[in-house]
Amino acid sequence: MIQIKQVTPGLSIKRSVDAGTEEQQRIVRDIIQDVRENGDRALLAYTEKFDGAKLYSLKVTQDEINDAYAELDDEIIKIIREAAENIAAFHAKQKRETWLYTNEDGSILGQKMTPLDSVGVYVPGGTAAYPSSVLMNVMPAKTAGVERIVMVSPPSADGRLPAGVLVAADIAGVKDIFKVGGAQAVAALAYGTESIQAVDKITGPGNIFVALAKREVFGDVDIDMIAGPSEIAVLADDTASAKEVAADMLSQAEHDTRASAVLVTTSEALAKEVADQIEQQLAALPRQDIARPSIEEHGAIYLASTLKEAIETINAIAPEHLEIMTENALELTKDIKHAGAIFVGRYSSEPVGDYFAGPNHVLPTNGTARFSSPLNVDDFMKKSSIIMYSKKAFDKHGAKIAAFARLEGLEAHARAIEARNQ
Structure with missing residues (x-):
């Protein structure tokens, strides 16, 4: 059965990183x-x-x-x-x-x-x-x-x-x-x-x-990236449906025995209901042989004392997928710093993004949402800088550029600038 834990300072999430033998x-x-x-x-x-x-x-x-x-x-x-x-x-x-x-x-x-x-x-x-x-x-x-x-x-x-x-x-x-x-x-x-x-x-x-x-x-x-197992984190309060939260967590758990499904909530009642729902739904899930090890070894329900603490926990996890199922869910997105994709509200179940909505489902895993982004158009383009200095600018700044080059001990750089003044 999935474990219910209290959020603690410096929370460390178990990652499933496989560098190969x-x-x-x-x-x-x-x-x-x-x-x-x-x-x-x-x-x-x-x-x-x-x-x-x-x-x-x-x-x-x-x-x-x-x-x-x-x-x-x-x-x-x-x-x-x-x-x-x-x-x-x-x-x-x-x-x-x-x-x-x-x-x-x-x-x-x-x-x-x-x-x-x-x-x-x-x-x-x-x-x-x-x-x-x-x-x-x-x-x-x-x-x-x-x-x-x-x-x-x-x-x-x-x-x-x-x-x-x-x-x-x-x-x-x-x-x-x-x-x-x-x-x-x-x-x-x-x-x-x-x-x-x-x-x-x-x-x-x-x-x-x-x-x-x-x-x-x-x-x-x-x-693009070295992708790890799939992850979902759900941020929920007592307005959320336990049945829906559990179903969304299992939607990722069925991917891989190493997948991670996490609930962070301020509601103890919801935490217990979700744990019960996960057990009930697992029993009828065709891929329960995959989902159960995922839930038991990499899943968790975290109880936070305040919404602020819950959000801090989500940012520490930096999940691939984040669902926000709370009051004023859209407003909370401004406080989320680290997540690959953010699903807001009851009807934004994670599979909506997997298949149909439009945003990319190739997302950072293993906490890399701290510094990386979903696959996007920029990933398929290169950027080249264009520099066309005018004579006026060159005359104004040439000596400064030569001086900077000599600071670094690169005399030929300085002379390349000065050659244009002769």
Whole structure:
């Protein structure tokens, strides 16, 4: 059963950070090296070894995409399309344009915004199907203006990708889809093979081997983050429904045995009711074999003496997902400093953000919301500074710049400035 605890000063939350074993790290390095040396041959061999699929071609064909549409109900296709539109509309508001300004002395300064040339999107596959992961990674890249988006996903033993994943990718406008997963897929995206052209950035979640591979190739390419298990924290008072709070906590607990579901409340009565509700709902949950270890090992209910103490506790946790189910919930958002996404009010259940509302569901985990943000359009763009100094500005400030250069012992820097005065 989930534990009820009193909030204490300096509260420390148990994190589930998996850096991998030395053996896993060695396996990943060996796979990456093999893919770099043997290209598609290595990818095909690993796909047969790890996924049980004997393939002769890695790229998804148009016939496979057509079959995926035929397999899905028309209403589901319509829902995926509407979700993609919502996600695109939200991210369109994030896009920043190149800007310039002119100083009084005639100098022009600014910032040039340029989309990345290419991005690789990793989508978990096999027995799982995550069309939402496709949309959340692809739509901000498309909004940014990335020209080439490559998607990789591990196939099932029959050599197919889930229909929902293929339909979501097609709706999102992905042209290059490959049936390969694991560390080998990350290596292919980072360094290229005969079939897969290397990209500039890799995004998307995966298992420990995918995470370790992303860490290994970082620097040769960019990555989004090293994602940890899913997290939810609920900030609630006695106006909240225990049944709804428990259901929302379990919505994350069913992801992973290492997922974290936490309630912080000022109401002892609510705390006890939520604990009871979690037990009742767990008994009828299809994935209780995953959710129960999550709740018992990484879940908790914290009782705070005041709302201020409860908010301080939330900020200490820095959760991936935060639900606020209190009176004046929207007003409390101003006091939240650390959270990946904030769900306000009774009808903003966390799955609303997972699938449909529009904001990105790729969020910082393991307390990294203290310093990082959800996946967004900026993640798929570069910023270049623009400097066009006028003669008037140069004449006014040149001597100062040369003096600064000499302070750092860089005489050639100073002379580069002074050469223009001769």
